[in-house]
Every structure is written in structure tokens, then in C-alpha cells.
Amino acid sequence: MIIKFVLNGELVSPDLDPSRRLIDILRENFFLTGAKEGCGEGECGSCTVLMDGLPVHSCLVLAGQLEGHEVLTVEGLVQNGELDLLQNAFVENNAVHCGFCTPGMIMSAKGLLMKNQDPSEAEIREALSGNICRCSDYRQIVMAVKDAAKRLREVSL
Amino acid sequence: MIFVRPASIIELAAALAEKEGKTILAAGCTDILPGKIGRPWDADRIIDLTHIPELQQIAVENNELFIGSCCTHAQIAENGLVQKYFKALAEACAQVGSVQIRNRGTIGGNVANASPAADTMPCLILFGAEREVIGENGECITGFCLPLPEDPSADSGTPVSAFAKLGDRDIVTVARIQLAAKSVIKDGRLSAVSVVLGAAGQTPYFCEEAAQVLEGSRAEEELLEPFAAALAEAIEAHIPGRTTLAYKRSAVKGPAAEILKKLSLELYY
Numbered sequence: 440m441i442i443k444f445v446l447n448g449e450l451v452s453p454d455l456d457p458s459r460r461l462i463d464i465l466r467e468n469f470f471l472t473g474a475k476e477g478c479g480e481g482e483c484g485s486c487t488v489l490m491d492g493l494p495v496h497s498c499l500v501l502a503g504q505l506e507g508h509e510v511l512t513v514e515g516l517v518q519n520g521e522l523d524l525l526q527n528a529f530v531e532n533n534a535v536h537c538g539f540c541t542p543g544m545i546m547s548a549k550g551l552l553m554k555n556q557d558p559s560e561a562e563i564r565e566a567l568s569g570n571i572c573r574c575s576d577y578r579q580i581v582m583a584v585k586d587a588a589k590r591l592r593e594v595s596l
Numbered sequence: 597m598i599f600v601r602p603a604s605i606i607e608l609a610a611a612l613a614e615k616e617g618k619t620i621l622a623a624g625c626t627d628i629l630p631g632k633i634g635r636p637w638d639a640d641r642i643i644d645l646t647h648i649p650e651l652q653q654i655a656v657e658n659n660e661l662f663i664g665s666c667c668t669h670a671q672i673a674e675n676g677l678v679q680k681y682f683k684a685l686a687e688a689c690a691q692v693g694s695v696q697i698r699n700r701g702t703i704g705g706n707v708a709n710a711s712p713a714a715d716t717m718p719c720l721i722l723f724g725a726e727r728e729v730i731g732e733n734g735e736c737i738t739g740f741c742l743p744l745p746e747d748p749s750a751d752s753g754t755p756v757s758a759f760a761k762l763g764d765r766d767i768v769t770v771a772r773i774q775l776a777a778k779s780v781i782k783d784g785r786l787s788a789v790s791v792v793l794g795a796a797g798q799t800p801y802f803c804e805e806a807a808q809v810l811e812g813s814r815a816e817e818e819l820l821e822p823f824a825a826a827l828a829e830a831i832e833a834h835i836p837g838r839t840t841l842a843y844k845r846s847a848v849k850g851p852a853a854e855i856l857k858k859l860s861l862e863l864y865y
Contacts, residue, residue, distance in 0.1 A: 457601075458597045458599060460629065479633040495700050500700070501629070504646050569697065570694075
């Protein structure tokens, strides 16, 4: 089935088995391996991507459901070879240990900052509550998101 | 595997009328895809429900609020009409799973999956929601109609409602007990109180005795003991001998206190 959707800003129309999962399409057809499969049942959040600007589990979306939608993965945050402000904040705040959860964490945080540029700590923790870090790196992750929000507000001024 | 993507209710009805072997109705997929890794589909056909605009609507129609079956929990939680008229349902939807689950999981799927811990169910029962279905055997839910409360006036009073959920952790949790309550504030007191208990039996149920404790009151703190005791009795009647009975009898005091607090805030603000 030909499925037309926007992937990281580009219109694509691959011929796909519509009953496959979005995470498999991203990793196996488009070689976008940022989104990771942790649990495969919507518990860990490591496969999080944005669909029409909202964080979703790519392991719980069918390829056939993508028609007409817009998908943004962690790879799509890079513009002209430059990391996104949020990615830089993760690097500078040492919010990456083993890195397995990082793409999902960043995409959940991206979804939050697209709606709210001045989130409270409680709002950040709520937005990331569906993302599990096995290194227990939460303190630095929350700091990175706070830092990114601050930088975003400064850029927006 | 045949994949069908109807774009309207008419196309959906036509797809349902075709006999194509075992069919799966797919919406948010938060219940059908977990555990699917590498396993073949036990079906001949998938009908995708996510491209039908009518199923994603929330609108007032003939003194009822229609909520399309493919409205997501996030959409319902943030909807102004739901927050205004059916606050308990908005609160329940805001507590389902994680942000990612709320962005995909739908109210129709929450009901169709029929988990005893489905968070929207106690509220739909509390508000007297009616299910709309299509298909020869009514196999597809298209939405829910919730009768709107009367407009606030001196005679009818101001409608209020609240939801409380107890799980193993504060957020991203499966309910161990749910409590939903509605009432009308008249002359500064609770009137026409209804209380529904969920996740404390196979299906949610009304708890008349607990509602009677609150009837005519100002949701005072002193009512917590008799309110929780009435709820504990109802739980015992519904799950006698179950291993979780002792826990639930005692733990219901938590959601009971939360409901009292929420109702008292409605009374005073």
C-alpha cells in the first residue's frame, strides 16, 4: 500500500505493509534508528516520536494509519548539521548516560516545549512521566529541559 | 492481510457489511499492539478508524454532548465542553496512562477493551452516557451521548462532579480503585448525589449508600469515615472473598477523601 506522509519535513510515499508498526518502518525502511524499541508495549517511551506535534509511541502506531500525518523523529531536529537547542541542552547538562532513552526523552520534551515554553518542574516531570531512564538520570534530564526552555525563551524574545 | 481505511461513517458501514473473515477494528492501538513484536496477526482484515472525522468530534447535539469514539483521552481532557459539563470525565481522561498513551488511546477503545480498570467507564456510567454503534451486530462504537445537565439556576442548582483514582503510583498507573461522583449544589449543599465505584469488581457500579451519606451535606471532613465505610461495604458486596478485598476496603478511604475535598472546593468557590 502506498502511504503518503511527511517524515522529518519531507513528503514521502513508500510502498508499505500497512499492518507493520511505525518503529519498524522508521528503523528498517528509512534507517532512522534514533527511536529505540524498549518494551514494545507503550510502557518505556524510548520509541517516542512526534505525530502532528504530539508525542506518541512509534511501537503503537500502524503504518497504514500514517496517511496524511506528519512524523518528526529525533533525527529531524537537526537543521543544517546543527543540533537542536534541546539536544544541545541534553549534552551540556550531562543528561545522557547510556543514551538508550535519550531520543524518546528529547522527543517528549520537544512536544512539551512546542506547547509550553515556560513549563514548571511539575509540568516537565508530567511530560516525561511516560519515559523511563534505566540509568536513573532524571535530575539532569529535568535540568536539561529547564535549560532548553530558558534558552528557547531568550531566542524568542 | 487486508487493510481498510474508511474516510467517512458511510464508508465504515460499507466496510463492516463486507464479510472478510476475522476483522480487527484499530484506533489508538494502545491495547492491540502491545506484545505484537514479530507475531503474526490473528486476523484477516484491519479496519482503521482514525481517518473518519465524525468519530473525532465533540459537539452539543439535541441537549446532549456527543463524544466521537475516536476522540483521544488528551482531546477529551482538554475539551472546554467536557470540562464545563462533565468535569469528572475530563479528570479521568487526564489521568489515563502517560502523555503518549493519552495522545493515541481513544474513549471508544477504552470501552471496547472492557478492562475492569478502564478509567472512562465509571464516568460514562455516572453521567448516563449512551453508546452509539453501527454494524449488523453493533460491532463498532461510533460515539457516546451524554445528557447535558440543566443550566444552573436557583431552582435546578449548579451541577458539579469529581473523579479520583488510586493506583500503585501517583501517575502513569493502572487504577486499583476509581471513584466518580456528581451532584447539584442547591442552597450551598449537595443535592441529587450519585457515586460510582470502579476497578472494584468486574464492572463499575453505583453506590447508593455512599451517595446518601453526602446528600444534603456540605462535604464536611467529618463525613469521611461514614462515606468510606459505605464504600467499603459496597466493595465487600461486589468482591467477597477476593484476595484484594482487605486492601481495597481500607484503601478506598484515599479516593473518598479526594472526592470530598474536590466537592467541598466546588461548594466554596
